[in-house]
Amino acid sequence: MHDSDMRDRCCTLLLLIVAASFSPLIHAEPPLPRGIVANDTYDFGSVRQGAPVSHAFIIKNAGEGPLRITGAELSMPGMKVRVAPVEVPAQGEGAVTVELNTERVAGAIEGKVQIQWNDPTRSGASLTLKGYVVPRIAIEPMPAVFLSAFTAEPAERTLTIRNNEPRPLRITSVEHSARLSVSVADVEPGKVFILTARSVNGVPAGRYEESLTLVTDKPGGDRIDLPVHLWVKPDLYANPENVDFGTLRVEDVQRSDVTASLTQTFFLKRRGDAFRITAIVCDSSAVDVTQSPAGPSNSFQIDVRLRAEALRRGSLDAKIRVMTTDPAFPEVVIPLSGTLI
Structure with missing residues (x-):
């Protein structure tokens, strides 16, 4: 065997040994965790x-x-x-x-x-x-009073109060505003009570946010406060009382698939006999307003639609005026709001 062949074979063998030595370092990966719950x-x-x-x-x-x-x-x-x-x-x-x-x-x-x-x-x-x-004391169906009434037609709501503690509970008094009449009856003495809240006849139309307080003999927490949301409606009223389009983007209102967001609806209702809508006027040219039904009724659906082609960036604030045949409410004004960006 020639010296040159011997040298080549030795070099090849050396390379194989070196490669074998480093191969695990090159290909090995760090051990990984795997979490299971x-x-x-x-x-x-x-x-x-x-x-x-x-x-x-x-x-x-x-x-x-x-x-x-x-x-x-x-x-x-x-x-x-x-x-x-x-x-x-x-x-x-x-x-x-x-x-x-x-x-x-x-x-x-x-x-x-x-x-x-x-x-x-x-x-x-x-x-x-x-x-x-x-809960120690449960108030059902919820710990709040919601009343929707008319000035001459009071509304009434009842709540059930359950004492879930071993010690009997006694309700000694109830604090509330003059717009309410409240009574508490013992259904199961010390355990179950019925609270009846009623709006007082003759309260002026408007929304009132107030509370009533049950005073008890419970040690360390003798007062139970309940929010009261009272809406006294006039005989002819809009619901909701305003139209709000929120914030709209110009590029969105110009798309054909977003027509639903360009329309809002409110209802005009009257307690008692039917009436007619004689005219609807809006002081914004970017708004179309339609009513249903066209004839006399005691409840109308009124759709307010923004005209995409007439919209410009800025405030959408306006007023919708609905003229009626009711002599007590010849005109109902609905504020309209929104912003176009």
Whole structure:
């Protein structure tokens, strides 16, 4: 064998040895984590207000690298999260414990925790804690009074008040405005009450935002405040009382598929006999107004449509004047608002 052949073979062998030595370094990839949550929803059933709620969600790492919990986002106040360990080893398990303070919540609850981790195939997981918190004192159907009345035709609403605590409750008095008449009846002494709220005859037309207060013998919280939303309507009224197009973009209103956003509707109604609309006038040339029906009625649908070809950037503020045959309400004015950008 010639010396040159020997040298070539030695060089080739050396290259193969070097390549074999570095091949694992070139092709090897770092071990990756893989996060799994077998049960991502926990229903705690029904608990009394103030009772603690806690659940540990098990996190499994089915990968070959460590799984690190890097953050958590909570969907509602009163929730806390504890993670142990923060780094779950390969093929190991950890726990994300979610706690809920029920002191200030009531009714159906669904809280979510969005956790983030370093799994490159899945950025995180969503954990759900749900159930029902029984309030100490429940007010049904909701803790508010909504009344829609006429000046000469009062309206009435009833609420059921349930005491869910072992100690009996006594309602000693009710505080409210002169526009309301309120009574409370014991259905089940100390436990269930019926509150009846009625608007007073002769209250001037308008919207009133006020409240009523139940004074009780409950230690540490003897007052229960309920908002009252009272709308006293005139005998002929518009609903809604104004037309608002919000903010529109020029490029949108010129498209043929957005005609719905260019039309708003209100109703003109009268308590009692039918009346006629004799004319409808708007002080904006960019607005078309139509009514239905055309003849006498005690309820009219009035459609307000923006004319796309006449619109210009700026304010759409205007007034719609509806003339009627009702001598008490010969003209009803409806404000129109909006902005075109």
